[in-house]
Amino acid sequence: MFDDKALERIRAGKDNWEKTTLAKTLPKAPERKPVFTSISGTPVERLYTPLDVQGLDYERDLGYPGQFPFTRGVQPTMYRGRYWTMRQYAGFGNARESNARYRYLLEQGQTGLSVAFDLPTQAGYDSDHPLSMGEVGKVGVAIDSLDDMKILFDGIPLDKVTTSMTINAPATVLLAMYLAIAEEQGVSFDKVGGTVQNDILKEIICRGQYIFPPKPSMRLTVDLIDYCFKNVPKWNTISISGYHIREAGSTAAQEMAFTIADGIAYVQACVDRGLAVDSFAPRLSFFFNAFTNVLEEVAKFRAGRRVWARIMKERFGAKDPRSMMMRYHVQTGGVTLTAQQPLNNIVRVALQAYAAALGGCQSLHTNSYDEALCLPTQEAVTVALRTQQIVAEESGATDTIDPLAGSYFVEAMTDKIEADIEEYIKKIDAMGGTLAAIEQGYIQKEIQDSAYRFQKEIETGERVYVGINKYTMEEPEPTNLLKVDMKVGEIEAAKLKKLRAERDQAKWKAALDKLREVSQSDENVMPAVIEAVKARATIGEICDVWRDIFGEYRPKEFV
Amino acid sequence: MAQERKIKIIVAKPGLDGHDRGAKLLARIFAEAGMEVVYTGLRQTPEMIVETALQEDADVVGLSSLSGVHMYFFPRVVQLLREKGLDDVLVVGGGIIPSEDIPELKKAGVAEIFGPGTPTAKIVEFIKQNVRRRD
Amino acid sequence: MQDYAQQVLEGSPRAAARLISWLEDEDERALDVMERLYPHTGRAYIVGITGSPGAGKSTLTDKLTFALRRQGLTVGIIAVDPSSPFTGGAVLGDRVRMSRLSTDPGVFIRSMATRGFLGGLAKATGEVVKVLDAFGKDVIVIETVGVGQDEVDIIRLADTTCLVLVPGLGDTIQSMKAGVMEIADIFVINKADRPGADQLYAEVTTRVEQDAHLKERAWTPPVVRTVAVEDQGVDRLLEAVHDHRRFLEDSGALEDKRRRRAREETLQMIHGELFRRIRDRLTADGELEALVDEIAAKRRSPYRVMREVIGRWLKE
Ligand SMILES: Nc1nc2c(ncn2[C@@H]2O[C@H](COP(=O)(O)OP(=O)(O)O)[C@@H](O)[C@H]2O)c(=O)[nH]1
Numbered sequence A: 001m002f003d004d005k006a007l008e009r010i011r012a013g014k015d016n017w018e019k020t021t022l023a024k025t026l027p028k029a030p031e032r033k034p035v036f037t038s039i040s041g042t043p044v045e046r047l048y049t050p051l052d053v054q055g056l057d058y059e060r061d062l063g064y065p066g067q068f069p070f071t072r073g074v075q076p077t078m079y080r081g082r083y084w085t086m087r088q089y090a091g092f093g094n095a096r097e098s099n100a101r102y103r104y105l106l107e108q109g110q111t112g113l114s115v116a117f118d119l120p121t122q123a124g125y126d127s128d129h130p131l132s133m134g135e136v137g138k139v140g141v142a143i144d145s146l147d148d149m150k151i152l153f154d155g156i157p158l159d160k161v162t163t164s165m166t167i168n169a170p171a172t173v174l175l176a177m178y179l180a181i182a183e184e185q186g187v188s189f190d191k192v193g194g195t196v197q198n199d200i201l202k203e204i205i206c207r208g209q210y211i212f213p214p215k216p217s218m219r220l221t222v223d224l225i226d227y228c229f230k231n232v233p234k235w236n237t238i239s240i241s242g243y244h245i246r247e248a249g250s251t252a253a254q255e256m257a258f259t260i261a262d263g264i265a266y267v268q269a270c271v272d273r274g275l276a277v278d279s280f281a282p283r284l285s286f287f288f289n290a291f292t293n294v295l296e297e298v299a300k301f302r303a304g305r306r307v308w309a310r311i312m313k314e315r316f317g318a319k320d321p322r323s324m325m326m327r328y329h330v331q332t333g334g335v336t337l338t339a340q341q342p343l344n345n346i347v348r349v350a351l352q353a354y355a356a357a358l359g360g361c362q363s364l365h366t367n368s369y370d371e372a373l374c375l376p377t378q379e380a381v382t383v384a385l386r387t388q389q390i391v392a393e394e395s396g397a398t399d400t401i402d403p404l405a406g407s408y409f410v411e412a413m414t415d416k417i418e419a420d421i422e423e424y425i426k427k428i429d430a431m432g433g434t435l436a437a438i439e440q441g442y443i444q445k446e447i448q449d450s451a452y453r454f455q456k457e458i459e460t461g462e463r464v465y466v467g468i469n470k471y472t473m474e475e476p477e478p479t480n481l482l483k484v485d486m487k488v489g490e491i492e493a494a495k496l497k498k499l500r501a502e503r504d505q506a507k508w509k510a511a512l513d514k515l516r517e518v519s520q521s522d523e524n525v526m527p528a529v530i531e532a533v534k535a536r537a538t539i540g541e542i543c544d545v546w547r548d549i550f551g552e553y554r555p556k557e558f559v
Numbered sequence B: 001m002a003q004e005r006k007i008k009i010i011v012a013k014p015g016l017d018g019h020d021r022g023a024k025l026l027a028r029i030f031a032e033a034g035m036e037v038v039y040t041g042l043r044q045t046p047e048m049i050v051e052t053a054l055q056e057d058a059d060v061v062g063l064s065s066l067s068g069v070h071m072y073f074f075p076r077v078v079q080l081l082r083e084k085g086l087d088d089v090l091v092v093g094g095g096i097i098p099s100e101d102i103p104e105l106k107k108a109g110v111a112e113i114f115g116p117g118t119p120t121a122k123i124v125e126f127i128k129q130n131v132r133r134r135d
Numbered sequence C: 001m002q003d004y005a006q007q008v009l010e011g012s013p014r015a016a017a018r019l020i021s022w023l024e025d026e027d028e029r030a031l032d033v034m035e036r037l038y039p040h041t042g043r044a045y046i047v048g049i050t051g052s053p054g055a056g057k058s059t060l061t062d063k064l065t066f067a068l069r070r071q072g073l074t075v076g077i078i079a080v081d082p083s084s085p086f087t088g089g090a091v092l093g094d095r096v097r098m099s100r101l102s103t104d105p106g107v108f109i110r111s112m113a114t115r116g117f118l119g120g121l122a123k124a125t126g127e128v129v130k131v132l133d134a135f136g137k138d139v140i141v142i143e144t145v146g147v148g149q150d151e152v153d154i155i156r157l158a159d160t161t162c163l164v165l166v167p168g169l170g171d172t173i174q175s176m177k178a179g180v181m182e183i184a185d186i187f188v189i190n191k192a193d194r195p196g197a198d199q200l201y202a203e204v205t206t207r208v209e210q211d212a213h214l215k216e217r218a219w220t221p222p223v224v225r226t227v228a229v230e231d232q233g234v235d236r237l238l239e240a241v242h243d244h245r246r247f248l249e250d251s252g253a254l255e256d257k258r259r260r261r262a263r264e265e266t267l268q269m270i271h272g273e274l275f276r277r278i279r280d281r282l283t284a285d286g287e288l289e290a291l292v293d294e295i296a297a298k299r300r301s302p303y304r305v306m307r308e309v310i311g312r313w314l315k316e
């Protein structure tokens, strides 16, 4: 962006500054530490100048919003047109309670729903399974059958809202239930919009909600993508997630790199299935974390968009620009929240939301300040939503597109993260691809090493964490915490018993038999799953058919 | 002269929760502190954890839970340990645990609960101070 | 004091577990208990599983144990992992892959750290085998890391040693140190689902055949392909173990093996006990330090000291 002559002058100027002004100051006012690093451990220099972005080619590397390589954003007008979708992840206890919370949030101006499921649902067990003991309704809503799902969306028109469901291994089953409800509401599939997470690789890497081995899991993933592309065109078929990778302890660059590596594996699997890349790629979306280190986060998002666009174009030969766009949801960093002095978390979340906005997200969940203690209270949820509304409507960050572009630091950091991502992708390719790298434990190990390094920094005090290793204080015990009724499990179990007794047995059996047959063939399972949920087969029963055919995954554990 | 006694600790994740960042980190820290750490992995039932403690003759059982199931799992592990005659095994817990639950957990026999942000050195110290002296 | 020997014989896992701890700690109380258990040992069949880290040994052990359980046999598993030479601690992670076995009363799993003992085993491994044997386990599986030249102690302990090789981990015939190929009674090519498996299989098979030509051996190690994660080939592996056992029994080689083991063990025990007693005596009254002072000051040589100490001891 600067010609040689200008750079020459700047180099001389900087030299001069270091020898005079800086040299005079440093002995009198030494810097706080010898080396500064970002929260990810990336060195941060004293001063960035055009010298640090000499290689940058504006047209090639930054370009324009809505155009390749999308560094500056995926939409031409970004938030000058419409703010990001404000989507708060919620759902707890049983379907009826969750339904009430959804209606409340919609009344408060939220524009999309986000459903959290309890762990038995995520792991494909019914509420009365032995492994579900103590877990029912704990971290989200318990869904066993279509009846529960109907209560969950009671009075919510599925053509008016979009719904994001955090569900992976059994994503096909929950989507089938959602579609069955749309059908009952008389909403045609082409009007139904939303997202399923459907990202099994990160479950295997770090989140732990897997059921089947990687290969059959990938088949279900691709079945869902394929089905939606043909029948539910507005559905986001996968949300390739770095969020949990970051929560597990990765650096910013690792979060982006491993998520992109997962993305490559999914695209490859679809291509191997025979799908044309431009047919399904526009519906792929991503999900990232935002930590408090605003500038590094912004650089991460910008670098990610650029790398993904190039990969889609160059590696997969995508032609449609929409196939090259990295669109993503952001959630603020759960692990950054402290149980100590919880109100401080509001500030952290605000900075993180600000980073997400400056980074160009498409939707955002802001965490509640009490999340490190318990399930969020209504008050905390409201503050969280207000936080992103303030970022959107008061901060001014939304008035111009990609406002930090051209910052020498942010551009240099973007380049650095891009280089880190590419390095990782190269390594993973050399190992035989993402699945092989996961199987060898490479990705898990890298994440764990970062987590370990971070922990050590906190404990030695090298990195400050307010309320944890600095500015600590005695605190009164927190009050007003929300707890789930331990009875949810029993109630759900009783409901299941009734369901099993009352459903049309012949229809139920026929539907499961059909599912088994289809699952053993190469056919897409989705239609059979929809029929099965309509016949009131439970999530556990459907997954049991697959456990039987596909086997169960046992993880590679690394310490 | 006998060998120096090593502390043997089971690090377990009860239930379906898959967030094992803390558990794995601690496994590593305990090993660095000279302990022998048996890592069980995810999706452990109380029965599995206690059987492991029994066979390994563990001095300590460390439980980590982030999904709010501690009130079910932690007391159950203590109770099963007692049933097997392993009363002297030190049980400690960590994760996201509201402080108002702590008195009840302690009453049930959990020796200590370490919330998020506890320095790992403190956990190691607690274990070294309170671990049983094996006969 | 509780009668641990009696309790072990009656099948108390708690007593067995505690006794094993004593053995690991070299606690003197173990000696009497072991003496009483000894007459009840010698029944179990001992299988060693060795190979590089990540080869799939734990997964194989899990699957093999399942297969043995289906045949109605009880199983003891000893999983050895290295201790850190710097901290003395260890992460013992093999149980992760054997989760489902942990509540099976017919299975007893014990993880052991090497505690600085070289040879791929923990020092007490041989004693722990005896405990599990007396405890009534029909088959004892020892999982141990490493097939470097120095880590072949397993063959002295196991009746049948399985060497697990995998494609793509650098397990090629050329890369193997001399002597490693010889330790295997059975070769297992695990991860046969991976590229390169066929080639590795062919290489190993050829090598085994060549060896059979070169020197007459009564047993030719079979080469078995497995995909441990998918439970494929495990039945064939089990068959091979049974074959080897039958061979050892029929040829009298099992007798020989166990005789050799008894000889080595006895010598080792004498060695250990003698050393322990002398060391304890020398350290108890500070004599050792005084001797070291003399040696350090070059007033005496360690050779002289050694002769004197031994001489004095033998007279007593
Ligand atoms: N592809 C494949 N992976 C396997 C096979 N056997 C084991 N693994 C995987 O290899 C990794 C290491 O296995 P593990 O049993 O812990 O190896 P160990 O270190 O030798 O005990 C795990 O991720 C297993 O799932 C196999 O036959 N095929």
Ligand SMILES: [Mg+2]
Pocket: C057, C058, C059, C093, C094, C143
């Ligand atoms: Mg192992």
